[in-house]
Amino acid sequence: MISEKAASPAFLGERVKLAPSLLSCDFTRLGEELRAIEGADWAHVDVMDGLFVPNISFGLPILAAARRASALFMDVHLMIERPERYLRDFAEAGADGMTVHVEATPHVHRAVGLIRELGKRAGVTLNPGTPLEAVRPVLADVDLVLVMSVNPGFGGQRFLPGSVERVRTLRRWLDELGSAAELEVDGGVTPQNARLLAEAGATVLVAGSSVFGSDGPQAGLSRLREALS
Structure with a gap:
């Protein structure tokens, strides 16, 4: 259960990290877009292979370019089959943390162990x-648990309301373990649901369309921060 301090209005904005999703940025201006989200906590990098999800996004060269352009924590979400084949490559390209899907590999424990052996957050x-x-079998071994609040594969999807209860359940399980793992939410995050997710126990919010909107990333980040204040 979240402590009274963690759920208090004044504490939410301090506790919750914002991770703009580069999937929604303008790739012709990648360096500028990364500079425009300075003040965010992380940059979220969605890697899709067209097999695990019905879309292809980007891979190692884009991550390496983002790494050269920014000192932000690179939060790499691997929506790819058998991710363990490429963990070392993504680590060398600049990932600070890598997240794998339980559905994408029969060897989740091994993949988590490999990420940690590479010195990255798993x-x-x-x-x-x-x-x-x-x-649940790997909760004690990870640094982060990600709740997908849309079906992965495309940006700009509408938030699935049932995700809030999934966040609450995972928050309870992590607290029961005494785990310091981050609890991240990705998909349809907006100023309208950011506070609800934070109060349910999320500590990292990924936002794409809500940040890289028509009035610029800083305005998008400000709206999310205000929703958490």
Whole structure:
């Protein structure tokens, strides 16, 4: 259960990290877009292979370019089959943390162990239709748990309301373990649901369309910060 301090209005903005999703940025201006989100906590990098999800995004060269352009924590979400094949490559390209899907590999423990051996923060996630019990066996071994609040594969999707209860459940499980792992939410995060997610126990909010909107990333970040204040 979240402590009274953690749930208090004054503490939410301090506790919750914002991670703009580069999937929504303008790739013709990648360096400028990264500079425009200075003040965010992390940069979220969605890697899609067209197999695990029905879309192809970007891979190692884009991550390496982002790493050269920014000192932000690179939070790499691997939506790819058998991610353990590429963990070392992504680590060398500049990932600070890597998150793998339980559905994408039969060897989740091994993948988590490899990420840690590479000196990176290890995360685990699952699709909205996958029971939360699928991640429970590795909760004590990870630095981050990601709740997908849309079906992965495309940006700009509408938030799935049932995700809030999934956040609450995972928050309880992590607290029962005494885990300091981050609890991240990705998909349809807006100023309208950011506070609800934070109060449910999320500590990292990924936002794409809400940040890289028509009035610029700083305005988008400000709206999210205000929602958490």
